[in-house]
Amino acid sequence: MVTAAIGGERPVRDIVPGDHLCLTFADDAEQRPVVTEYLSAGLSRGERVLCFVDRTTPGIVLDWLASTGVDTGAALLGGRLRLVPAADSYLASGRFDAAAMVGTVRREVDASLAEGFSGLRICGEMSWAVRESVGTAELARYEREVDAVFAGRPVSAVCQYDARLFGPDQLEVLDGCHRGSVEPPPLRGHDSLRLVPAGRAGRRRLRVIGTVDDRTHDHFVAALDAVLHRPGDVVLDLSALDFIDVAGLRALANAAARLGGHRRMRLAHPAPVLCEVVRLLGWDRTPGLVLLPEGDVA
Amino acid sequence: MTGAADARGLIHQGLLYGADEQFLAATVPFCRDGLERGDAVLAVTTATNADLLRDGLGADAGHVRFVDADTWYDTPGRTLAAYHRYVDERADGDGRVRVIGEPVWHGRDDLAVAEWTRYESVINLAFADSPAWIVCPYDTRVVPERIVDDARRTHPDLVVGSLAETSPAYLAPALLTTGARRAPAVAGEGGAVLRFGSDLAAVRRFVADTADSLGLSPTRTEHAVVAVNEVATNVLDHGGGSGWIALRRTGGRIVCDVADDGPAPLADWFAGYLPPAPGQRLGVGLWVVRQLCDLVEIQPRDTGTTVSLHFDV
Numbered sequence: 001m002v003t004a005a006i007g008g009e010r011p012v013r014d015i016v017p018g019d020h021l022c023l024t025f026a027d028d029a030e031q032r033p034v035v036t037e038y039l040s041a042g043l044s045r046g047e048r049v050l051c052f053v054d055r056t057t058p059g060i061v062l063d064w065l066a067s068t069g070v071d072t073g074a075a076l077l078g079g080r081l082r083l084v085p086a087a088d089s090y091l092a093s094g095r096f097d098a099a100a101m102v103g104t105v106r107r108e109v110d111a112s113l114a115e116g117f118s119g120l121r122i123c124g125e126m127s128w129a130v131r132e133s134v135g136t137a138e139l140a141r142y143e144r145e146v147d148a149v150f151a152g153r154p155v156s157a158v159c160q161y162d163a164r165l166f167g168p169d170q171l172e173v174l175d176g177c178h179r180g181s182v183e184p185p186p187l188r189g190h191d192s193l194r195l196v197p198a199g200r201a202g203r204r205r206l207r208v209i210g211t212v213d214d215r216t217h218d219h220f221v222a223a224l225d226a227v228l229h230r231p232g233d234v235v236l237d238l239s240a241l242d243f244i245d246v247a248g249l250r251a252l253a254n255a256a257a258r259l260g261g262h263r264r265m266r267l268a269h270p271a272p273v274l275c276e277v278v279r280l281l282g283w284d285r286t287p288g289l290v291l292l293p294e295g296d297v298a
Numbered sequence: 299m300t301g302a303a304d305a306r307g308l309i310h311q312g313l314l315y316g317a318d319e320q321f322l323a324a325t326v327p328f329c330r331d332g333l334e335r336g337d338a339v340l341a342v343t344t345a346t347n348a349d350l351l352r353d354g355l356g357a358d359a360g361h362v363r364f365v366d367a368d369t370w371y372d373t374p375g376r377t378l379a380a381y382h383r384y385v386d387e388r389a390d391g392d393g394r395v396r397v398i399g400e401p402v403w404h405g406r407d408d409l410a411v412a413e414w415t416r417y418e419s420v421i422n423l424a425f426a427d428s429p430a431w432i433v434c435p436y437d438t439r440v441v442p443e444r445i446v447d448d449a450r451r452t453h454p455d456l457v458v459g460s461l462a463e464t465s466p467a468y469l470a471p472a473l474l475t476t477g478a479r480r481a482p483a484v485a486g487e488g489g490a491v492l493r494f495g496s497d498l499a500a501v502r503r504f505v506a507d508t509a510d511s512l513g514l515s516p517t518r519t520e521h522a523v524v525a526v527n528e529v530a531t532n533v534l535d536h537g538g539g540s541g542w543i544a545l546r547r548t549g550g551r552i553v554c555d556v557a558d559d560g561p562a563p564l565a566d567w568f569a570g571y572l573p574p575a576p577g578q579r580l581g582v583g584l585w586v587v588r589q590l591c592d593l594v595e596i597q598p599r600d601t602g603t604t605v606s607l608h609f610d611v
Contacts, residue, residue: 192499213498214531243502245527246583273520280379280589281574281582 009183009200012037017119019156020147022178024171024202026163026230031056033185035123036064038158042121043075047154048112051083052090052124055162058083079115086128096134098142105157106149119154126174130165136173143177158182164231168202175200187226190219198237204230205268209240212248220248224255234259239269249278256289266290309394309431310421311462312453314446316438318350320459325398326354327460328433332396333361338388342370343400343435351398371402374417375570375588378424382573385430393429400435403445409608411445413593418452419471420571433457471568489546494530501530501543505554508545509609514552518609521590526554528583529605532565533558536580538602547611551592554607563598565605570594 012034015021025031039061042049051061061083062072075081090101105122112120129139143159150157159178161171175181184197184204193216199205206227212220227234234255238244244252256265270278270291278284284291315321325341329351332339339362341351348366352359371377381397388395401414421432436449450456450467489512492504505526509519526543533541538559545554570584588594593608 211499213527214534215496215498243523243527245524245531246586247531250582271520273517273524277524277586277590280586282383 009181011183012041015156015158015182017154017156018150018152018179020143020150020179021156021158021182022175022180023158023160023182024163024175024200024204025160025184026204026227029187029226030184030197031160031162032064034158034182035061035160036068038121038182039081039123040065040068040070042119043070043080045119046080046117047119047121048079048115048117049075049081050108050112050120050122051081052086052122053083054086054125055127056125056160058085080117086125090124090128091132096129096132096138096142098138098145101142102145102149105146109149109153109155113154119156122155122157123160124157125160125162127160127162127165136170140173140177143174147177147179163202163204166202168232171202172200187223188219189223190216192216193219195220195223199235202232203235205235205237207237207240211242212244212251214245214247217245217247217251221251224251228255228258233264233266235266235268237268238271238274241271241274244274246277246281249274249281249283253278253281253283253286253289256286259288264288264290266292268292306429308422308425308428309455310425310453311431311433311455311457312449312465313433313435313457314438314449315435321347321435321437322350322354323459324433324457325351325435328396328398329355329362330358332394332431333358335393336391337393337396337431339363339396339398340365340384341398342367343398347400347435367400367402370399371414373589373592374413375585375591375594378417378420378571379573379585379589381421381430382424385425385428389429394431395429397430397432398435399432400437403441409595410593413595415445415448415452416567417571418449419469420568422452422454423471423568424572472566489544491542491544493540493542494533495540496534498527498530498534502527504543505545509552509554512545512547512552513611514609515611522552522554522607522609525587525590525607526556528587529556529607532583541602550611552609552611554609555604556607557604558602560599560601562601563603565596565598565603567596567598569596 015038023034039049039051053061066072072081089104090096093100109120161174163171181200187195189195193210193212196207196209197204198207252265259265265288267290270293275291275293278291283289313324329339341348341362342365344367348364355362370380385395401418403411406414418434434449434453436446438446450465451469453465454468455462456465490508492501494501502523505523506519509522514522533539533556538561541556541558543554543556545552565584569581570588572581574582574585587607591607592610595606597604597606
């Protein structure tokens, strides 16, 4: 049996038995593809899929699965797919009890394997913890203890943390209680321009790879639009940006100006010529735009 | 000149002087009058004239900002942008922003003289609505006569002593086009030509490789790549959609011609000299191009436009 490696980021397709991974998502675009691929792959392998749902309701999860061709009705009837609300799992006793929940997960694993399933995939959304004011230490204790339940068994788990609800410091701690992170899906790209999320948990950066010119301009603008609503600062790592034209710089300045409040667009590792052109245009004075030639994103 | 101070909009005057006394007779009252009114006063001139003016102003000299002309008159695009920044930062009150701006003519070849002459003309457009009052001294003892003649055509008013009079030879910038001296295309060594369509990556590779082989420094080559990409983007978005690029070395310059296939002229000869308004899309690229290059010539043709970018080696 392939054993789960410790640490690092990996795409959903590389999740192996024993894995207990953290998914930090900032919007549907980051959550949906991961959850859908993880669950539907389990179903197609004949494994049982257990989903602890919360803000993302059972109806939404079923729609996601159905859109990939899964016969959700049959899976539910056959007991291969189970959707359990937080109130009946994490909060079954009326409040969160880490030890009790570890016991619940252990019983689910034992029962599924006893029933003859070749494996079990567990996907839990943790948003309720913010609503119930459960402390980071309590959640971290749960995540560390539940990890042992999966080790060495044909079972894996993905815990979903919403970066719009949890702060970056919290996410850093919680992400560290897992065997690794699920790699977020890249944004819609182009042959010569890719925008790839990098960095862990709540300290996500977007690596801009390739060229922004006449040909890729619309893709670039669409990608910026897609990340603007995400919580916190928008951090773009430009170290692999080969070229950007004036229209692309205008798109960056416009996006920064739209952030509002105390949010910033931080450009890490901008090329010297990029900084020079931004200054010639006076766009270095755009509210919300921060150039970080040294790449310091702190 | 007192009356002019109360008018709104740009005042752009040539000061043709043949003696130090004539220079001082105009500039000292110009500065004093401005300081009394609370105007910002900037003097960009030669070291010699700066000393003369300081002596003439006495204690008032401390309130005038002096800048050396050789530093200030760098390239037309950068100088114009610097003036814009200077005026914008000071133009919010009721007063005027007063500038003595003595352009540098020594050491300029015909091509540079022609473009600096266009620069003097475009000042009339670029600052048309600004409260700038710019007096441009021309030392007739050392500046060639043809340049002095051009000053009469590029300045709406001429200062004589402490009085201003209309310059009868003045031509509006749009009319100067025909009179401008274009440098003839000089065949250079080691040049290369590229026809281009929608593939700007190929354009950037061509410019980077050719400029490097012609001896342009890595930093200036990066500037050339950005500049040519902007001009070529204009060709794709607003011009004929295709064109050609010729890169060659002529003496101490790398010259890059970007020509589009028409059908109509793409830009006025002064495009890119006027600062883009907030939110403006067209013309922003050329504003940058003017500042990245050492000289830019825009030559509208009957079909299409040729934009020549010059980089000093």
